[in-house]
Amino acid sequence: MWALEALCDPLTIGVLARLRLPRQCNCLELGAGRGSIARWLATQCLHGSVLATDTDIHHLRRLREPNLTVVQHDVVDGPEFRQGAFGLIHSRALFTHLPDRDAVLSRVAGWLAPGGWLVVEEPILLPTGALLDPAVGDALTAFEHLMADALGSDFQWARNLPAALRAAGLAEVDVSGALAATSGGGAINEFWRVTLAHLSTDMVDAGLIDHITLRHALDRFNDPDYRDFTMAFVCAWGRSTS
Template sequence: MSSPVYQDCVLAHGTRGERERLRLLEELSDPSTIAVLERLGVASHWQCVEAGAGHGSIARWLAARCPDGSVTATDLDTAFLEESPTPVNMTVARHDVTRDDFPAGSRNLVHARALLGHLPDPELALDRMADWLAPGGWIVVEDPTYLPAAASPYPQFAALLEACQTLLARTHGTDHSWARRIPAAMARAGLTDIGMTIRVAVCGTDEKENAFWRRCFAQATPGLIATGLMTAEQIAAAVTHLDDPAFTDTAWMMVTCWGRRPS
């Protein structure tokens, strides 16, 4: 059964522009995700789960890397995953990671990006996903977090980023501080060989990053105005920074953590 919360929020797949936003997220995030997966040594026979797969680029990458194995790409809403033909060793499954399980010890790799921070209890979800791992199997969890707004030299832009976080927190409980707690949660789940790396998203000089954030801000705008978090004028003034060639600031940081079930 699916959670109604995510599917009602501004990031639901039915929201105008969400397909393009997820496509940009993949273009921006896949290189660092793939670098970590390659470092872990994804092998051709691995059985993988890509949880909350979104548009599915990492699921497809895993399917290509594991020709003698398989990947199950799960999501609450599988419409984007079903838009193009799936490789023979890839299965698309409608699956709520807060309720639905895979058999314990059945997977060599579980990956989830920009998923757990949206869940009501990310640590519990991590524990459950860790149970799916075979001995020696890896889990990779990625979630974004932000630098303090007050540290930005661009108060309007920082206020908009902060208001978007507040909107997501209020509308479906997204916790952007979770990302920093992932390694400790992995240790509590009994995982070993824990590691962490961070990709900083830089707005201003990176046109692709700007395009991603324009989409995020456009999708958040009705909610920001309706909840009184920002006025249309304040949002417009903040977004204008993205047109300024001299503007450079961080948006978010994508935290990537990995851990292994002991052999």
């Protein structure tokens, strides 16, 4: 299982289960990634449908659920879906990386059917200067700057999610969260090992960190005794009234 899915699926599924979606619900999963949540939704909404979208549908092509369709789609400037088309729209770890994310959120809310739910889940990077190991703090600062420079990512935007859902015109807005604790075999360690290793050349080439500090940080994520808190996930939801 992908580290992000292992890390986040329990929170996501917990929130979606609380909404008690009708079996005939038509769902839209934005930025579906490898599709664990699209697949789960397809098993819950057996008499409805799931549309799983992403700009990169490479991993989604293997999904075989009969009520699940995969479409390549860019949520920022792709074609509009029909107003009122979906009883549930869900996304995770997507808006943090989008340009003009509040405006996109408002557009997406317009695709909800009356009474439909928009569920958005995003990470918050905890203050990197407060981390117990300064090398890990340096590595995560380098990661945050690289992502901001490359994509405009904002790892603090999720703090604003409930307000953004209200500004998009949604009612019954509420929020839940989960704090990921590092532990040798945990999903957050795997997430950071894979992510930092993948971006290591770019971070070093950009002068954001040196090889030795980065190596040390990666070693900490392999260390079963290294315990700290680097990231939280916020899951917020709201309901269309129109």
